[in-house]
Amino acid sequence: MKTNFWILGTALVLILVAGILHFNHYEIFSAGRFSMGFFAAGDFSIGVFSAGMFSIGIFSAGIFSIGVFSIGIFNIALYAIGIFIIAKKYKKAKLCTDEKTI
Secondary structure (H helix, E strand, O other): OHHHHHHHHHHHHHHHHHHHHHHHHOOOEEEOOEEEOOEEEOOEEEOOEEEOOEEEOOEEEEEEEEEEEEEEEEEEEEEEEOOEEEOOOOOOOOOOOOOOOO
16 A cells, blocks of 8 residues: 555656756647647656646546546556556445345
8 A cells, every 4th residue: 555655656756857847948838749748748748737648647648647637548546537447546446246236
């Protein structure tokens, strides 16, 4: 349980540091095949708000997305909506096939 928070915390710090460095060197709004910015959209995107095929950010949406709030098919997130989810919120979820719910 503590390992998940360390991983998410480290990822958030790296994203925020990358965002701060990005403000000094590139654009706030970034779009393209490889994009990095506060608002990023592209096939490979890193940003606080990111959308793309592979996206990493606090709020991320994409096929493979990593973030605190994540929407996509394959998610690694604290709170996620998608098909395959690795999330703290759904860790205690039970299947509807046990005897009490049928």
